[in-house]
Amino acid sequence: MQNSYLLEYPAKIIFGCGKLAELPANIPPGSRILLVTGNHAVKSGLQKQLIELLGNFTVIPFSGIAPEPPLEDADRLIELGRKEKISAVIAVGGGSVIDTAKTAACIIPAKGWTADYFSGREKITGKGLFMAALPTTAGTGTEITRNAVLTDAASKIKKSIRHSSMIPDLALIDPALTVSASPALTAASGMDAFTQAVESFISSEANSVSKSLAKSSVSLIYGSLAGTCRSPDNLELRGRVAEGSLLSAMAFSQSGLGAVHGLAHPIGSLLKVPHGICCAILLVPILKWNLPACGSEFSELAEACGGKSAEDFIGKVSALCSDLGIAPDFSLFGLSPEHYPFIIQNCRSNSMKCNPRQMSDNDIENILKGL
Ligand SMILES: [Fe+2]
Incomplete structure (x- = not known):
């Protein structure tokens, strides 16, 4: 067992039933938010509820991330984020949604596209956009980690893009979000x-x-x-x-x-x-x-x-x-x-x-x- 360690976690972790209500107070004022959710959140009304909760911000919603997300899904978010000049990313969903959104939050203000970082042609060098992760399943833990698992559909290679800058600024874990x-x-x-x-x-x-x-x-x-x-x-x-x-x-x-x-x-x-x-x-x-x-x-x-x-x-x-x-x-x-x-x-x-x-x-x- 190693007896030395470095602890790297989000700047803020909020845990508890009903804590979703604290989301707006923890987002930088004036943010233009890219809100990434799963399709399930659209059908269940959760996406609408989130847009209402974030009523004091400009919110650009996006849904439709594939399971075992391909690099192209992160590119769609990066393209939209750059076009809309967004300043913060909020991901509400399972591991696929959060991993893809984390990747986009990191690459939007940098250069290049997801494949450049997945292949190692480009390296993450700086802090990405403000990123908040709210899991709707209890499992992957990606809301607090420094990596995002993506899949290159052509080669079938599944691996992580990994960097300290990928750690979300805020992880808000409200167990009530997992009920559905x-x-x-x-x-x-x-x-x-x-x-x-x-x-x-x-x-x-x-x-x-x-x-x-x-x-x-x-x-x-x-x-x-x-x-x-x-x-x-x-x-x-x-x-x-x-x-x-x-x-x-x-x-x-x-x-x-x-x-x-x-x-x-x-x-x-x-x-x-x-x-x-x-x-x-x-x-x-x-x-x-x-x-x-x-x-x-x-x-x-x-x-x-x-x-x-x-x-x-x-x-x-x-x-x-x-x-x-x-x-x-x-x-x-x-x-x-x-x-x-x-x-x-x-x-x-x-x-x-x-x-x-x-x-x-x-x-x-x-x-x-x-x-
Ligand atoms: Fe796992």
């Missing part, structure tokens, strides 16, 4: 947050702060995710999952992740598996792989979930996945041996480097054969 998420979406995004917390706890780059945050997150999400899916209107349970998601992000943004996330990106982009589902399917097999290197850590996490041993912990995670109706493998999504070379070639990300037990290409192929 379906049980399936709640389960998938909650398992993303849970996986992030577990991978953070056992990461080779973990430190005392990240471990403490990750363990609290595991306890909160394990204790409330299945209940939230059964009782979607229960705000107290929603609040626990949302707080677990926030703590998970505060942890992994310091420690990095692990092999689940290393493998989830190429599998997700190749087979179009939603990220949270991908993480949930991979989690138990990777926990089993990591067991020889993580016995004491898994025992500690078992205690956070009301168990005792490392084996207890793996059993509890497996039972949680079944309870949430997570598919047992990728056969539904068509994983086959012809996909292995792409996955092996594209899984060596920073996440993979943080995994506590290293994997050879052969090890990865053997794991994939079991999926």
Whole structure:
């Protein structure tokens, strides 16, 4: 475990039910706002509610970001933002909406387009526009992190654009905003947050702060995710999952992740598996792989979930996945041996480097054969 650390979070994090009302007071006066939402927010009336709430500002609304967002979606926001001379970006949505909006907020005042930064031809050098992120799912944690995951549709490469300037200025997490998420979406995004917390706890780059945050997150999400899916209107349970998601992000943004996330990106982009589902399917097999290197850590996490041993912990995670109706493998999504070379070639990300037990290409192929 590393005993030195650098903590980088948004200048302001506001958490709590009903805190949406505090949004206008936390936006720079006179801002011209690009308001980015998901399509769901338009249908549900949330976008209209937000425009009314921001009545003292000029608001240019935009919706229609694709899942696993392509570079072109960020370019559409950049083009609109430059044309409308906007000075602030507010994203209200799931991970795709927030990741795309964060990218745009950073690139609008700079030069070039998303592909330039995705490929590394251009580097982010300065602060972007004022950016506020309000998640409507409890899972990705992108509202507080320094990276945005985008996909190049042509090459199917899914990776992060990463820089301190990508950290939003304001993260406003109001658990009431997650109430309209379906049980399936709640389960998938909650398992993303849970996986992030577990991978953070056992990461080779973990430190005392990240471990403490990750363990609290595991306890909160394990204790409330299945209940939230059964009782979607229960705000107290929603609040626990949302707080677990926030703590998970505060942890992994310091420690990095692990092999689940290393493998989830190429599998997700190749087979179009939603990220949270991908993480949930991979989690138990990777926990089993990591067991020889993580016995004491898994025992500690078992205690956070009301168990005792490392084996207890793996059993509890497996039972949680079944309870949430997570598919047992990728056969539904068509994983086959012809996909292995792409996955092996594209899984060596920073996440993979943080995994506590290293994997050879052969090890990865053997794991994939079991999926
Ligand atoms: Fe994730």
